[in-house]
């Protein structure tokens with residue numbers, strides 16, 4: 001049997017010595033493995049590993065009626081045994097259900113968790129909570145919420161197009177000009193949710209280059225495009241891509257370079273949009289000169305780009321990051337309209353794509369929408385939900401109205417937060433605010449394996465295994481490799497799988513059998529594989545038997561014979577293969593969106609000035625902060641490991657700053673700097689470079705939030721988490737998505753004494769606490 005494991009960042013052979021994993025060797029089919037995975041080896045047993053269930057001391061001593069919730073994030077923890085922990089959680093869930101109903105439990109539990117189909121933390125927690133009557137959920141993602149809500153109005157769907165888009169194979173063979181808004185960041189293609197068999201992004205882009213594809217990268221950051229493809233780098237002011245795209249549309253219209261037949265046959269609403277381009281109602285023609293002033297790109301460049309696009313087979317790649325900014329609904333919509341004007345949608349290598357290399361998945365060329373079984377979720381009888389990034393609003397304003405996709409809803413009153421497989425103190429914006437409103441619920445429960453900011457801000461912490469400590473199956477509808485993940489070592493301490501944690505709570509609540517249906521983890525995995533095998537057979541793929549799969553360790557589904565092209569069937573026959581929009585066509589103007597009447601999301605793509613961008617600077621000291629995905633880890637995962645730690649500057653997260661901006665502020669390479677705005681401040685280490693647009697800073701996400709509990713330094717995060725600076729503001733009334741990339745800050749050399757980063761230090765733990773008192777107050 002092969003000793004394989006799988007992660008979001010690759011598949012590995014593992015080696016053990018004395019019962020501990022000591023080496024991970026990349027899988028033989030993966031010629032471009034990443035180093036990210038090696039980061040786990042030195043933290044499996046690190047001081048940040050949680051080895052026993054923990055309860056926050058004042059919560060334990062005071063009981064749920066007197067919990068000193070303001071101490072969340074600065075309190076000591078008491079180590080307890082599993083029986084006590086299961087009882088505490090079971091009793092508290094029951095108390096809240098009895099007193100307030102299931103909607104008072106918030107368990108959106110957003111996050112990436114780990115690869116492995118069965119031990120997927122969210123699948124487990126959601127199934128469990130459905131068994132006990134449901135929970136308030138979240139909808140959409142932090143990745144691209146604005147697109148998830150907007151795109152169905154425009155092309156009928158989003159996910160189906162982004163995960164199944166025109167493949168690299170089609171680009172390599174057919175594209176002449178590849179224009180990438182936000183680049184093609186290979187750093188992001190290192191990962192793929194649910195497991196990666198083979199990394200394809202670098203090979204693909206190099207093959208395209210070799211085949212003569214010309215790349216243009218439109219981004220504030222040069223490294224968003226690989227140096228080896230000789231791309232043209234066009235710098236753009238952050239958050240202004242919509243203006244650029246609209247001006248490109250204007251120039252195509254003005255020069256009669258657009259495909260009127262395509263617009264006629266496949267779209268609705270161009271007449272209204274062309275009025276907007278001309279400025280019929282607002283008196284502003286959306287010319288290249290107009291956009292030049294907004295985007296800081298010369299009008300000549302814009303005109304030239306329009307002509308180039310119209311005279312070549314052009315692929316427009318629209319980075320997911322464009323949706324994580326104020327009015328993030330607009331860039332993709334505008335991009336689709338531009339592609340429609342070029343008339344190449346549905347042709348090989350032409351049209352639009354959403355974020356090539358945003359993950360390893362994007363642009364692959366194998367069977368789409370494979371029917372891979374999930375752990376059955378049951379039914380959630382609770383209706384209440386929030387758009388995922390509105391969590392702080394929900395906690396702050398229970399009962400208040402919010403808008404979402406044409407309707408108005410109310411925020412529920414949350415008493416328990418239960419998180420498994422995500423890190424809200426990584427992913428949410430304006431962490432000072434989140435920390436404040438996080439004190440409101442009665443109880444916060446977190447399942448996780450390490451002492452990151454979310455476990456430190458919990459009341460009850462239930463320690464989980466890592467993937468190396470359990471068996472599972474890597475099978476994802478987005479990757480063609482199936483991998484039998486073997487348990488490589490025993491769990492550290494008394495860590496349990498999420499499934500066993502929930503089973504224990506279920507026992508206390510009298511629902512264990514309903515939750516497990518009499519299966520243990522092994523029996524569930526066999527069941528999920530067998531269900532998948534059956535449905536894949538109906539789909540035209542014969543999978544080996546489960547036992548043969550376990551014996552062999554892995555297998556793969558072959559790539560498609562023909563390069564995949566999105567919307568090719570729609571192009572072939574727009575009546576038979578109509579889109580799932582009200583008109584059945586691409587909606588350049590949406591009557592439905594018009595009916596919503598949102599000022600911040602008009603019925604056709606529009607340039608709306610963001611609340612924070614370089615054009616809204618109050619003084620020249622302000623810079624635009626981008627906080628992109630980290631190259632050396634996945635979000636906050638493994639930030640404490642050797643690979644990520646090796647990039648820190650005196651323990652602080654690095655920040656990229658242009659040499660000019662650094663010089664005017666007296667900042668030298670390697671200096672510790674303070675970055676601040678009205679929402680917060682953090683320390684980080686400056687990396688002075690040429691290849692970032694002046695006026696723009698870049699700080700990756702993922703540094704573990706490290707609040708200064710003493711208050712001595714006066715900063716919100718000692719380590720360098722950009723989310724103490726980012727705004728907690730919805731993209732618009734339509735999607736209410738996160739808008740982290742719209743953020744102005746100032747920066748200065750740190751004049752204070754050196755600050756010790758404590759992000760990777762465990763909280764104070766009381767070894768064996770008093771017997772828990774559990775007064776049942778409410």
Ligand SMILES: Nc1nc2c(c(=O)[nH]1)N[C@H]1C(S)=C(S)[C@@H](COP(=O)(O)OP(=O)(O)OC[C@H]3O[C@@H](n4cnc5c(=O)[nH]c(N)nc54)[C@H](O)[C@@H]3O)O[C@H]1N2
Nearest residue numbers: 111112113114142143421422423427447627635636637740
């Ligand atoms: N400023 C800014 N913020 C951003 C973004 C940005 O661009 N800028 N990007 C956003 C995006 S796109 C995303 S997707 C989010 C990502 O946000 P998250 O997905 O919340 O981030 P992760 O660090 O992946 O969190 C996963 C957590 O699951 C835990 N975990 C791993 N395995 C297990 C397990 O088996 N069981 C349990 N119970 N837990 C486990 C990990 O230790 C970790 O704490 O961040 C968002 N935040």
Ligand SMILES: Nc1nc2c(c(=O)[nH]1)N[C@H]1C(S)=C(S)[C@@H](COP(=O)(O)OP(=O)(O)OC[C@H]3O[C@@H](n4cnc5c(=O)[nH]c(N)nc54)[C@H](O)[C@@H]3O)O[C@H]1N2
Nearest residue numbers: 143182188218219221238239320321358628629633634635
């Ligand atoms: N290594 C690694 N890979 C990852 C992740 C990770 O944490 N680590 N996270 C994964 C997840 S969950 C997601 S959702 C994807 C996200 O994938 P993306 O959305 O592509 O991620 P980002 O890195 O935020 O953005 C890509 C680039 O867009 C540029 N950019 C930002 N704002 C603007 C703008 O206004 N205009 C233009 N033209 N460019 C802009 C930035 O320079 C940035 O480097 O990445 C995935 N891949």
Ligand SMILES: [Mo]
Nearest residue numbers: 141142143144
């Ligand atoms: Mo994401």
